[in-house]
Amino acid sequence: xxxxxxxxxxxxxxxxxxxxxxxxxxxxxxxxxxxxxxxxxxxxxxxxxxxxxxxxxxxxxxxxxxxxxxxxxxxxxxxxxxxxxxxxxxxxxxxxxxxxxxxxxxxxxxxxxxxxxxxxxxxxxxxxxxxxxxxxxxxxxxxxxxxxxxxxxxxxxxxxxxxxxxxxxxxxxxxxxxxxxxxxxxxxxxxxxxxxxxxxxxxxxxxxxxxxxxxxxxxxxxxxxxxxxxxxxxxxxxxxxxxxxxxxxxxxxxxxxxxxxx
Amino acid sequence: xxxxxxxxxxxxxxxxxxxxxxxxxxxxxxxxxxxxxxxxxxxxxxxxxxxxxxxxxxxxxxxxxxxxxxxxxxxxxxxxxxxxxxxxxxxxxxxxxxxxxxxxxxxxxxxxxxxxxxxxxxxxxxxxxxxxxxxxxxxxxxxxxxxxxxxxxxxxxxxxxxxxxxxxxxxxxxxxxxxxxxxxxxxxxxxxxxxxxxxxxxxxxxxxxxxxxxxxxxxxxxxxxxxxxxxxxxxxxxxxxxxxxxxxxxxxxxxxxxxxxxxxxxxxxxx
Numbered sequence: 001x002x003x004x005x006x007x008x009x010x011x012x013x014x015x016x017x018x019x020x021x022x023x024x025x026x027x028x029x030x031x032x033x034x035x036x037x038x039x040x041x042x043x044x045x046x047x048x049x050x051x052x053x054x055x056x057x058x059x060x061x062x063x064x065x066x067x068x069x070x071x072x073x074x075x076x077x078x079x080x081x082x083x084x085x086x087x088x089x090x091x092x093x094x095x096x097x098x099x100x101x102x103x104x105x106x107x108x109x110x111x112x113x114x115x116x117x118x119x120x121x122x123x124x125x126x127x128x129x130x131x132x133x134x135x136x137x138x139x140x141x142x143x144x145x146x147x148x149x150x151x152x153x154x155x156x157x158x159x160x161x162x163x164x165x166x167x168x169x170x171x172x173x174x175x176x177x178x179x180x181x182x183x184x185x186x187x188x189x190x191x192x193x194x195x196x197x198x199x200x201x202x203x204x205x206x207x208x209x210x211x212x213x214x215x216x217x218x219x220x221x222x223x224x225x226x227x228x229x230x231x232x233x234x235x236x237x238x239x240x241x242x243x244x245x246x247x248x249x250x251x252x253x254x255x256x257x258x259x260x261x262x
Numbered sequence: 263x264x265x266x267x268x269x270x271x272x273x274x275x276x277x278x279x280x281x282x283x284x285x286x287x288x289x290x291x292x293x294x295x296x297x298x299x300x301x302x303x304x305x306x307x308x309x310x311x312x313x314x315x316x317x318x319x320x321x322x323x324x325x326x327x328x329x330x331x332x333x334x335x336x337x338x339x340x341x342x343x344x345x346x347x348x349x350x351x352x353x354x355x356x357x358x359x360x361x362x363x364x365x366x367x368x369x370x371x372x373x374x375x376x377x378x379x380x381x382x383x384x385x386x387x388x389x390x391x392x393x394x395x396x397x398x399x400x401x402x403x404x405x406x407x408x409x410x411x412x413x414x415x416x417x418x419x420x421x422x423x424x425x426x427x428x429x430x431x432x433x434x435x436x437x438x439x440x441x442x443x444x445x446x447x448x449x450x451x452x453x454x455x456x457x458x459x460x461x462x463x464x465x466x467x468x469x470x471x472x473x474x475x476x477x478x479x480x481x482x483x484x485x486x487x488x489x490x491x492x493x494x495x496x497x498x499x500x501x502x503x504x505x506x507x508x509x510x511x512x513x514x515x516x517x518x519x520x521x522x523x524x525x526x527x528x529x530x531x532x533x
Contacts, residue, residue: 153365160326175370
């Protein structure tokens with residue numbers, strides 16, 4: 001190691017120490033508190049089996065919310081991403097739109113959920129709105145980036161034929177930018193299920209409502225049931241999306257025929 | 263549209279493309295083409311041959327208006343080609359242009375790619391929802407049969423072979439019901455057997471649809487085999503223009519030559 005690197009490592013350690021002190025990191029409190037974790041863990045293993053049913057339905061509601069939010073969000077994103085693409089739209093359209101989309105991504109969906117609970121009241125609808133809004137911000141960005149990266153040859157060739165702009169978008173831009181869309185939607189759904197699981201904390205529906213309440217009243221055995229269901233569901237969705245990806249996306253990339261299930 | 267075709271047939275003896283003292287450049291200093299003059303008569307199979315970088319592709323882009331000459335005049339059907347000019351759009355739809363990269367939409371089916379050629383004739387809103395008149399769909403199938411791809415119309419383009427991709431590009435151009443077919447080195451990357459298959463498809467289509475074609479070739483042999491007029495471009499200048507009638511070659515500059523002599527001359531101009 002040369003002295004320059006030593007200096008850099010030393011500086012990083014110094015910054016970590018100073019900022020830790022600043023935000024109140026107390027290692028001693030962590031070790032003193034460890035036995036508490038033992039108590040929680042012990043209580044958590046005492047599952048209360050009559051809650052499995054409730055947990056299942058609450059998880060189903062969570063997945064439904066994530067699904068609806070993802071699909072509506074994607075449907076809104078598709079036209080928006082075209083207006084936000086620099087190679088298609090004028091500066092006066094894409095610049096403000098991009099700023100707006102960036103703003104929706106600034107806050108995690110749980111903050112949007114608080115806002116929508118104020119607007120439409122407690123319940124799953126507020127959660128769906130929050131998930132939709134976040135999906136719009138995210139998928140639009142991924143989509144306009146893939147539109148900006150499309151192959152220019154077909155655009156040039158079809159321009160020479162004399163297509164209208166709408167036809168160009170429909171027959172060249174959308175198909176050329178679509179291959180990544182399925183993969184992006186899967187990723188987004190996966191992410192949204194996890195997000196929706198905690199939206200219940202602010203009263204926006206889903207399984208998080210039960211988890212936060214049981215934890216508040218120290219009923220760790222009940223909370224554990226719901227947390228385990230979330231864990232299983234997220235793992236299952238993760239596994240399923242890997243399967244879907246392998247089946248449709250890998251095949252498409254290897255030039256084999258895309259299979260469409262009927 | 264049928265009237266338009268009759269009109270063009272009635273003046274079929276005249277040139278469809280005229281170039282007079284045309285120069286072109288991408289920047290103000292280096293010109294890619296210098297003082298090119300040529301006439302392409304209706305019904306001609308015109309071939310342009312030259313080494314890479316000689317300015318052949320630029321010549322085609324001048325003909326369909328993707329480029330504007332820096333000097334001289336280009337006329338297609340007595341109009342100045344210019345893609346950016348909106349009143350020229352109707353004429354553009356009648357020029358089938360196949361770039362060297364083919365410009366196919368790889369994630370779309372063969373049929374969707376071919377239909378792109380018909381879009382200028384179809385109402386914008388209907389075409390957005392892929393609603394096509396029955397007549398157009400039938401015509402697309404006819405064209406696909408002509409190029410030998412009808413049974414693969416539902417395939418995605420990225421799954422096709424190099425020769426098949428070229429057939430799709432030809433079909434898209436033919437779907438435009440073009441008066442002129444411009445093709446930029448369409449068979450250069452293919453092996454000689456596949457190249458001849460693709461050229462035969464074009465030849466067949468030309469005869470059936472009464473087309474004028476202007477094709478860029480890298481291979482002089484192919485040009486002599488399929489074209490009835492060949493121009494050789496070297497360093498941006500037209501160095502030779504010959505007529506071909508079977509085995510007989512008529513050189514407009516130096517009298518009659520044999521194929522062998524032309525091939526020798528060409529290989530010299532390559533150096």
